[in-house]
Amino acid sequence: MSDRVVIDADALGKVFDASGQKSVTALHDINLTVRAGEFVSLLGPSGCGKSTLLRVMADLTSPTSGRIEVNGKNPEQARTSRDYGMVFQQPGLFDWRSVLGNVELPLQLAGVAKSERRSRAREMLELVRLSDFARHFPWQLSGGMQQRVAIARALTGSPKLLFMDEPLGALDEMNREYLQGELLRIWDSTKTTIVFVTHSVAEAVFLSNRVVIMSPRPGQVATTVDVDLPAPRTAEVRTAPEFYDTVTEVRTALHAVLAGEEAVA
Numbered sequence: 226m227s228d229r230v231v232i233d234a235d236a237l238g239k240v241f242d243a244s245g246q247k248s249v250t251a252l253h254d255i256n257l258t259v260r261a262g263e264f265v266s267l268l269g270p271s272g273c274g275k276s277t278l279l280r281v282m283a284d285l286t287s288p289t290s291g292r293i294e295v296n297g298k299n300p301e302q303a304r305t306s307r308d309y310g311m312v313f314q315q316p317g318l319f320d321w322r323s324v325l326g327n328v329e330l331p332l333q334l335a336g337v338a339k340s341e342r343r344s345r346a347r348e349m350l351e352l353v354r355l356s357d358f359a360r361h362f363p364w365q366l367s368g369g370m371q372q373r374v375a376i377a378r379a380l381t382g383s384p385k386l387l388f389m390d391e392p393l394g395a396l397d398e399m400n401r402e403y404l405q406g407e408l409l410r411i412w413d414s415t416k417t418t419i420v421f422v423t424h425s426v427a428e429a430v431f432l433s434n435r436v437v438i439m440s441p442r443p444g445q446v447a448t449t450v451d452v453d454l455p456a457p458r459t460a461e462v463r464t465a466p467e468f469y470d471t472v473t474e475v476r477t478a479l480h481a482v483l484a485g486e487e488a489v490a
């Protein structure tokens with residue numbers, strides 16, 4: 226990890242104007258800094274603004290107040306200079322393109338020569354351990370394998386930043402745990418900064434350096450928990466006392482958020 230700031234949000238706000246109905250304050254006074262090489266998870270109850278915050282970072286929606294910088298640029302500049310990759314809950318692959326064809330697509334759209342993009346796509350398939358499936362089509366792969374293709378595709382332009390919105394949310398428990406391990410391995414070998422949205426306390430703790438817990442109505446940062454677990458985070462970490470302690474700390478913070486929500490309701 227370095228001191229270089231990759232995400233810098235200052236008093237960030239987002240109000241959705243729901244034509245005719247009451248407007249929704251999805252984000253209110255968000256102050257968040259993410260440094261190069263960090264793995265930061267956004268966790269919180271449904272509707273607390275996790276996806277909106279990620280979407281603001283990725284320039285998929287604009288903030289209505291405050292300021293945000295991504296790689297020292299405004300989100301639009303960061304997007305147009307391809308500073309980040311993005312992975313969603315659904316892999317979003319094109320069924321008529323081969324696995325290799327899907328992974329090389331961002332480079333193809335960027336006008337990169339065929340031989341160069343092919344070799345880069347093959348490297349990425351090796352990274353996600355799917356080299357043997359380069360000529361398969363997405364529909365011939367399991368859900369977990371498809372998500373690995375989506376991760377390879379997001380990394381194909383060598384972004385130093387990855388936004389992931391519940392990328393493992395649609396997978397069964399065993400596959401999910403396996404891919405968590407894979408994601409840590411990829412994070413370690415690429416040194417990419419990752420901002421990760423999840424609903425799972427255990428997933429957030431296992432993967433992250435820092436868990437940002439958000440509260441809803443309006444969506445804001447309730448608290449942040451630093452995760453200090455032994456490295457490398459192998460499967461054994463899940464049974465370590467420090468893991469349970471941190472899960473309990475995050476769960477307690479989350480319950481405090483939920484209790485506050487009930488008190489308001």
Ligand SMILES: Nc1ncnc2c1ncn2[C@@H]1O[C@H](COP(=O)(O)OP(=O)(O)OP(=O)(O)O)[C@@H](O)[C@H]1O
Binds near residue numbers: 241251269272273444
């Ligand atoms: N395009 C939109 N138009 C109007 N309101 C929206 C829009 N997108 C999100 N919202 C509202 O903003 C709030 C935050 O939504 P968001 O999807 O960011 O929450 P979340 O924490 O990611 O939820 P979940 O965990 O259920 O995915 C919610 O009240 C939601 O209804």
